[in-house]
Amino acid sequence: MDNTQQMINTLLQPINQFLQCETPDGWIEEARKPENLTALLVDHCNCELKASQTAMFMVRKYAVDKPSGAALMAWAKPYEDFVYGGNERSTTDFHSKKNGLLAPLTPRSDFAHGPELIDKMVRLIKEEFHHFEQVLEIMDKRNIAYHNLHAGRYAKGLMKAVRTHEPATLIDKLIVGAYIEARSCERFAKLAPYLDPELRKFYISLLRSEARHYQDYLTLAEKIAGKNIADRIRIIGAKEAELILVPDDTFRFHSGVPVMAVCSA
Numbered sequence: 001m002d003n004t005q006q007m008i009n010t011l012l013q014p015i016n017q018f019l020q021c022e023t024p025d026g027w028i029e030e031a032r033k034p035e036n037l038t039a040l041l042v043d044h045c046n047c048e049l050k051a052s053q054t055a056m057f058m059v060r061k062y063a064v065d066k067p068s069g070a071a072l073m074a075w076a077k078p079y080e081d082f083v084y085g086g087n088e089r090s091t092t093d094f095h096s097k098k099n100g101l102l103a104p105l106t107p108r109s110d111f112a113h114g115p116e117l118i119d120k121m122v123r124l125i126k127e128e129f130h131h132f133e134q135v136l137e138i139m140d141k142r143n144i145a146y147h148n149l150h151a152g153r154y155a156k157g158l159m160k161a162v163r164t165h166e167p168a169t170l171i172d173k174l175i176v177g178a179y180i181e182a183r184s185c186e187r188f189a190k191l192a193p194y195l196d197p198e199l200r201k202f203y204i205s206l207l208r209s210e211a212r213h214y215q216d217y218l219t220l221a222e223k224i225a226g227k228n229i230a231d232r233i234r235i236i237g238a239k240e241a242e243l244i245l246v247p248d249d250t251f252r253f254h255s256g257v258p259v260m261a262v263c264s265a
Contacts, residue, residue, distance in 0.1 A: 004204065008189050011211045015182045018214070018233075020241035023183075023190050027244075030251055030258040031187075032194040037142075042149050043253045045135040047184070049079055050155065051213075052128035054177060055121040062170060063114035063121075064105050071103040079129060082146075089146060091136060094129070101126075113224050120216040127209050138202065152252035154243050155180065161239040171225050175232055178217035179240045183254060185210035 016022070031040055056076055060069040078093035101122065107114035139146065158179065162172040188203040188210065195203065222229055248256030 008204065008207060011207050012186065012189055015185055015211060015214065018182050018237070019179070019186060020237045021245055023187050024245065024257045026257045027187075027255065028190055028194065031191050036251055038144050039149065039251055040253060041135055041139050041142075041144060042146060043152075045132055045139070045146065046083070046149060046151070047253055048128045048132035048135060049083055051177075051180070052076065052079070052125045052132070054173075055124045055128070058170065058173065059105070059118055059121045062111055063107055063117045065108055068103070068105040071101060071105065075101045075125075079132060083148075091133070094133065113220065116223070117220060120220060124213050124216065127213075131206065131209075134202065138198065141198075149252075150250075152248070152250050152255045154252065154254035154256075157243045158236065158240060161236045167224055171221050171229065172232060172236065174217045174221035174224070175229070175236045178214045178221070179236060180254070181210050181214035181217060183240065183244070185214065187253065 030036060053076065056072050060072055064072070081093070082089050082091065105118050105122070107118060111117075136146065155176075158176045162176060163169055185207055188206050192200045192203040218233075221232075225232075243254075244256055246256045247259050249259045251258060
């Protein structure tokens with residue numbers, strides 16, 4: 001076993017124990033088809049932006065004062081303008097790390113876990129923005145233009161398991177974030193062997209950060225809860241596994257078993 005595979009196995013061991021199911025072979029077979037590469041990369045790009053937006057929303061809602069929230073929104077604006085701005089898209093405002101958080105963030109005094117939430121989520125946001133740029137660069141090399149792609153059911157389905165009273169809402173959203181990051185890591189690793197050398201190297205390079213993101217989300221959820229959250233992890237994990245295992249007529253990075261794979265089984 002080479003060092004890369006040993007690293008992958010070490011990273012995946014806790015993730016495979018955390019997830020309640022593996023990605024089905026049917027999804028891998030669909031994802032490796034050349035005709036699905038555009039959808040895979042565009043949706044991956046969208047996933048990176050959504051991950052940063054979710055983390056940013058939690059920081060703004062729970063952890064920082066109003067001016068700091070405005071600074072976060074200004075940081076995200078060039079990326080959101082690119083995705084939601086229609087046909088006139090430009091990377092000049094964020095490409096090669098030109099864009100960044102321009103002001104220090106001030107924690108709110110009424111949330112004890114604010115500094116830690118800020119620290120972990122700001123690091124995550126920086127990395128997700130960087131990954132967003134990396135996917136765009138790969139797409140540009142392959143003459144794949146970014147285009148709007150409607151979301152699959154995965155994230156929305158997970159949010160149905162989130163409780164609607166605080167602090168339970170925040171705790172559950174952090175657990176949902178952990179599952180999304182863990183599933184991303186598992187799929188990067190499973191899909192990488194079937195991709196061309198550039199994409200294989202890129203997806204393997206993402207494993208460490210995705211694994212750390214899932215751990216950061218869980219750590220925050222446990223600290224904010226102040227008690228054992230195994231029951232919530234189990235309930236949300238069961239919903240996540242259901243979304244991964246049931247037939248899905250839309251191919252996305254986090255979609256379920258492709259309907260065609262089910263029909264041919």
